[in-house]
Amino acid sequence: MSGSVPKKQLAAAQGIEAGCILFHINTATADILRMAREARMPSHYLEGSGANIFCQEWRAFVHAVVTAGLMQHAPNSVLMGYLRQTRNLLAAAEGQQEVDTPPKPLSPDSFVDGPFSRYMALLAQARQAECPDTFCQRMADAVPLAGHPDAQGKARLAAMMAMLISAVWDKLEQYDILPE
16 A cells, blocks of 8 residues: 555645745844754854845745746746745834844846845756855855855855745645646
């Protein structure tokens, strides 16, 4: 007897909501900064404007991961519905910033054309192993005083990124998301 578990069906609106929930649970400021500390990122990434830039960059990566997962496991109408929520997702994330020196928030267009597009291109081409290098290079460019994390820090960041990709994509695979 096959151990195949039937997938739970989600309506299109529920599929969009699931994508938004996956974004929210992986982008809380306190959680991002705890992850950065555990990965032993440079101290300039953990406070002030560097912490806010780190959070923005992580959110771009998470948004790309959820988007790529929906590309694989949801109809195009659900994918487009999720992408239409970008402005709302960013507004909610900015509203929960806990760092002293808020950066100038990225507009949704700058977010999509900037950090999001870098990760999306890699994930869409199954080049997720390049995401940690891209993340570290973008952080070094944005926070020049911090430099790059050491090899162990970068390896920890890479592991956390891989775990996030796996968790999000595995979760989306559990559902049969219906078109609108």
